[in-house]
Amino acid sequence: MKKDSGIILALDVTDKERALFVAEAVGDVLDAIKVNYPLALSCGLGIVTELAEHIDVICDFKVADIPNTNRLIVQEAFKAGASGIIVHGFVGHDSVEACVEHAGSGDVFVVTEMSHPGGQEFTAKVADDLVKVAIDAKASGVIAPATRPERLKYIRELLPEEMVVLSPGVGAQGGKITDVFDAGADYAIIGRAIYNADDPKKAAEGFLEELGNR
Ligand code: OMP
Numbered sequence: 001m002k003k004d005s006g007i008i009l010a011l012d013v014t015d016k017e018r019a020l021f022v023a024e025a026v027g028d029v030l031d032a033i034k035v036n037y038p039l040a041l042s043c044g045l046g047i048v049t050e051l052a053e054h055i056d057v058i059c060d061f062k063v064a065d066i067p068n069t070n071r072l073i074v075q076e077a078f079k080a081g082a083s084g085i086i087v088h089g090f091v092g093h094d095s096v097e098a099c100v101e102h103a104g105s106g107d108v109f110v111v112t113e114m115s116h117p118g119g120q121e122f123t124a125k126v127a128d129d130l131v132k133v134a135i136d137a138k139a140s141g142v143i144a145p146a147t148r149p150e151r152l153k154y155i156r157e158l159l160p161e162e163m164v165v166l167s168p169g170v171g172a173q174g175g176k177i178t179d180v181f182d183a184g185a186d187y188a189i190i191g192r193a194i195y196n197a198d199d200p201k202k203a204a205e206g207f208l209e210e211l212g213n214r
Contacts, residue, residue: 001032001056001084001107003186005208006031008058008166009050010191014042022195023051029204032084034189045080052081062111064088067098074102084109086143088154089130090123096137107141110134112155115145115169124151131158141165141186146175149183156184170207172196177207 009030013019019039033051035058040047051057059077059143063085077139085105087099097121100108112134113119113127123130134142135158144155146169157167167185169175171193182189190207197203 001006001058001187003031005029005031005166006181006187006211007204007207008187008189009204010034010036010060010168010189010192011195012036012038012191013195014038015128016043016081018195019043020050022200023054025199026194026204027055027090029201029208029214030055031187032058033062034058034086035082036060045076048077048080049083049123052083056072056083057081057105057110058084058086060086061097062088062097064091066091067094070095070098074099074108078103078106081108083134084140086111089133090126091138093133097137098134100137100139100172108137108139109141109143109164109166110137110139111143113132113145113148113151114143115147115167115173115175119145127151127155128158128203133156135159135163136210139163141191143168144185146170146177146180146188147173149175149179159160177210 055056058063059082091109112130141164146167164186167180170190
């Protein structure tokens with residue numbers, strides 16, 4: 001995945017026309033587009049193929065099953081054109097290892113502490129273990145919360161340098177893009193603050209300006 005702006009768009013819209021409009025409007029400001037269930041379920045996996053013709057696509061399917069089912073999900077996502085996939089670590093080493101093995105040269109990102117308030121209930125308590133699963137399985141990186149920059153920094157420091165950190169929670173969830181990069185993340189994942197804006201391109205450029213004005 002390239003790294004220019006450091007911004008990954010979470011394209012959680014359910015209308016295909018709107019999705020393609022937003023993707024085209026902000027495409028040159030982004031490093032990748034993340035496709036989650038809302039878009040994949042409403043448009044089918046073909047949307048991944050369509051978007052992947054223009055930009056790297058990460059399938060955020062939060063894969064969380066036994067190794068064999070994980071393998072099948074990962075294979076379908078990459079066959080559709082994804083270049084990365086997001087998986088859960090709480091299912092254990094073997095399940096995450098199956099994802100990494102079958103992603104081939106594609107990226108696997110493991111969710112650690114989640115960004116929403118409920119993320120503190122369970123995921124925060126086992127964040128160190130989730131990071132260890134990601135490291136042991138040789139994942140490309142992890143997902144860590146923009147909403148808790150001190151925790152994001154802590155998680156970054158547990159990781160070897162070559163692993164990347166993708167951080168959701170900027171904008172609608174209250175996180176600040178400057179905090180994300182100050183805490184050592186490699187990419188910010190931003191959804192509603194861009195795709196719900198009247199002018200998505202202007203909104204994306206606004207985040208870049210914020211970074212430039214630090
Ligand atoms: P916005 O809150 O609209 O910016 O979207 C955030 C995106 O990041 C959504 O697609 C979420 O599913 C995703 N996300 C989180 O918000 N929190 C997490 O802890 C993990 C993810 C994720 O795995 O991407």
